[in-house]
Amino acid sequence: xxLVEVAPQASPxxxxxxxxxxxxxxxxxxxxxxxxKQNVTKLKEMKLRPKVAEHDFQxxxxxxxxxxxxxxKVKVTIMFRGREMVHQDIGRxxxxxxxxxxxxxxxxxxxxxxxxxxxxxxxxxxxQAAAKEAQPTSA
Numbered sequence: 001x002x003l004v005e006v007a008p009q010a011s012p013x014x015x016x017x018x019x020x021x022x023x024x025x026x027x028x029x030x031x032x033x034x035x036x037k038q039n040v041t042k043l044k045e046m047k048l049r050p051k052v053a054e055h056d057f058q059x060x061x062x063x064x065x066x067x068x069x070x071x072x073k074v075k076v077t078i079m080f081r082g083r084e085m086v087h088q089d090i091g092r093x094x095x096x097x098x099x100x101x102x103x104x105x106x107x108x109x110x111x112x113x114x115x116x117x118x119x120x121x122x123x124x125x126x127x128q129a130a131a132k133e134a135q136p137t138s139a
Contacts, residue, residue: 043122045075050090057094061101068106068125078119091119099123 004023007014016023044067046060067074076098078091095112102123110122 042072043075044072045077047077047079048094049079049081050084050087050094052094057097061098064098064102064123065105068102068123071125073109073125074106074123076121076123080117080119085117088114088119095119095121 001017002020003015004018004020005013005015006023046064046067048057048060052060064074064076076095078094080088080091084090092112099106099108099121105126106123107126108121109124110120112119112121
């Protein structure tokens with residue numbers, strides 16, 4: 001048995017007579033549980049090109065919708081190559097269309113921004129979609 005200081009911030013500090021090895025083991029275990037319970041949001045990415053065909057857009061959008069409904073944030077990137085940089089307005093129109101189509105279940109967290117040859121925006125799940133997912137359906 002050892003004299004272990006359990007709560008040094010308390011006034012007066014709290015000490016207990018316990019086995020130090022066991023105390024250390026329990027504190028490490030609590031920290032692991034807390035880390036496991038933390039909700040880490042990942043950033044998924046959907047890449048498009050300015051000349052995306054309609055069906056390709058719909059397919060990509062279906063994946064984007066699944067990510068958002070699962071509670072993930074999504075970075076939508078328009079990649080420009082060569083002379084396509086002259087037509088950045090096409091990329092902005094695509095991002096605007098994505099934002100409009102995703103309005104029922106997502107909000108724009110970061111407005112379209114040009115970084116190098118990529119134009120991107122970040123979408124986050126809306127509060128209503130997150131609330132729907134959190135409530136289990138009763139049968």
